[in-house]
Amino acid sequence: MKILVSYFLIFIFFLPCFCIAQKHDTLSVIKINASKPNTVVLSSTPIQILNTTNPYLTNSVSVADAVKHFAGVNVKDYGGIGGLKTIDVRSLGATHTGFLYDGIAISSAQAGLIDFGKFSLDNVYQIELQNSGPSEILSTARAFSYSSLLVLKTKLAAEKIFTENRLDVKMQKGSFGYVTPSLFIQKKINEICTASIGAMYRSAAGDYPFKSYEINKARQRRTNSDIKDYRVEADVAWSLKNESKINFKSYLHDSKRELPGAIVFFNTSGNQRLNDREFFLQASWKKKLSKMGEFLISTKYQKDKTYYLDPSYPNNLGRLENEFHLQELYFSTVYAYNISKVFKVSFSADVINNRLNRTDIFAKDFPKPNRISLLNNLAFKYKRKQVEFTGNLLVTNINEKVTLGIEAKKITAFSESIALIFQPIKKLPLRSRFFYKHIFRAPTFNELYYTNFGNTNLRPEYADQYNIGLAFEKNRFYFLDKFSITSDVYYNYIKDKILAVPRANLFQWSAQNIGKTSIKGLDFALHIHVKEWKKLLVKTDLAYTFQQAQDVTKQASPLYKTQLPYTPKQSGSATIGLQYKKASVNYNLLFSTLRYRNGDPIFENLLQPWSSTDFSFSYNLREKYPAQYKIIFELNNIFNKQYEIIKFYPMPLINYRLTLQLSLKNKTKSI
Secondary structure: OOHHHHHHHHHHHHHHHHHHHHHHHOOOOOOOOOOOOHHHHHHOOOOOEEEEEOOOHOOOOOOHHHOOOOOOOEEEEEEOOOOOOEEOOOOOHHHHHHEEEEOOOOOOOOOOOOHHHHOOOEEEEEEEEEOOOOOOOOOOOHHHHOEEEEEEHHHHHOHHOOOOOOEEEEEEEOOOOOOEEEEEEEEOOOOEEEEEEEEEEEEEOOOOOOEOOOOOOOOHHHHHHHEEEEEEEEEEEEEEEOOEEEEEEEEEEEEEEEEEEOOOOOOOOEEEEEEEEEEEEEEEEEEOOHHHHHHHHEEEEEEEEEEEEOOHHHHHHHHEEEEEEEEEEEEEEEEEEEEOOOEEEEEEEEEEEEEEEEOOOOOOOOOOOOOEEEEEEEEEEEEEEEEEEEEEEEEEEEEOOOOOOOOOOOOEEEEEEEEEEEEOOOOOOOEEEEEEEEEEEEHHHHHHHHOOOOOOOOOOEEEEEEEEEEEEEEEEOOOEEEEEEEEEEEEEEEEEEEEEOOOOOOOOEEEEEEEEEEEEEEEEEEEEEEEOOOOEEEEEEEEEEEEEEEEEOOOOOOOOOOOOOOOOOEEEEEEEEEEEEEEEEEEEEEEEEEEEEOOOOOHHHEEEEEEEEEEEEEEEEEEEOOOEEEEEEEEEOOOOOOOOEEOOOOOOOOOOEEEEEEEEEEEEOOO
16 A cells, blocks of 8 residues: 555656656647547447537536436436535436546545536536446546446647637626636646646525425425535646647535425425535546557545534434545556557556545544455457447456454456447448446445444445447538437346345434346437528437336335336437527426335325426627637526425526626647
């Protein structure tokens, strides 16, 4: 462990020195930027993409708001800007979705899931949802260890704007006390180095109105949903000779918020508080050794602090207090080799160390788990003009130590996947694709060690994924500038699903491997871009999901073959966007059919179907280079409908957001 720490410190502190030393060997050359083919239809596994040209991304507050428009994604939203927001892809569970931020995973060994509501989009250039795993084999072993990946790329990571000096200033004001100023600065330091820094502050009272559940639907207000948080993020990127690139990122996010409770028994609020602080440093070095080989080295240090307080918890002290400190140290190396023009292989090895400590007054018997994970992955890609065949084999070893009590069992697991895409007719841009993946996820620290809940005998969850799909894309097609359609049918099966079940009473629960889940689904996406006509542009996007996600644990159980909690059978989105000269209008619809919450499928646990319609208008006050001014007005839930995604957590009624944005750009010489 000491060797790993020492290597990490050496790598971080000597990285800039290495880059400076290379400067005298670097000559100015002409850089030719070529756009890559659209990976949405060329990838052997389903991929969905949002970038800054899409209003979903530019008009959303957080990552969770943007990915609601992806097919197959179920966002669990507990209401308001301060409410928890998690992402479930194809009903496999939130803990099966990986999150890559500029190529390196952000994770939580404690809870296993990420609150995507706390990740701002101010510095984000593109979001990708990759089913099965990464689309490139020059990826870390950790990236192959998830059932699906949500990939975020920041502005500096986008090569199209790498050589720009830019200043972006944004101010947002909205309903319920929402105020968010943000700043982004990017500067080309010299011929090989570009740096950027972004900062954001967000404040909201969150006291939105809703219709009462008890008092004849009288209007009431949330009173415990405020949030104050800030984010500071700094990036440095070096582009050296021989296609060598180094990226360094530092990130700090601090949040203080109240957690809105369920609206039950005339209770309109809660009094729980949650304070989060997340800090990490990460670096990566990608270099092409020759025409045949290239490597990628990545490293990261992450430190999270979580403080939770429930001053009304029914115990002897009359309160529940949790203060956790989670640390992660991560190192990865990948080497890819081109055996021939059509066949490529890669090998990656990752080391992950997670440590969890608890420091509140209830921490006397906490075991302080220390987990070391070793991941080794072998991947290959065979690609010709009309066919692509990929696959990988992942070997995972997990070992844990505790200072008190019984430690979890060692885990050694093998995971594999294969994927195929082919174009039957050369002149017809129609492609068929198939993938299979066998993967697992280890129990989290909370599931293993949490007081009166944990179970160190838990086994990993295992998931099998099958997918068959069609993808069609045609550019300049009659009166259309772009037409693409994708459709995927899939089947997922989970065994040894980890579920929380009551023990002696409703206040004492434990985690057990008792679950089995069968998921049959269909994802459909359609994108239509009409050719420009008299400076008028029209874009339409549709996404639809059908899922039959059933509990198949026990035939004698009343829940046997019932739909999984909070999983609608049908959901989707529809958007139409119009742009004329400097103005653009976007109309968006999100919908979901009925769902049941946890428990028996009875009327009391039923959640009614819901839909939400949003409208946005933007106008470029000035488009000429180098200064650009833009105003955006958004009106959300324009029909003022009362709905809930989680039972007894009402969502806001009609609300607005006004954005003023200034961008200053200064192009520099390409490198």
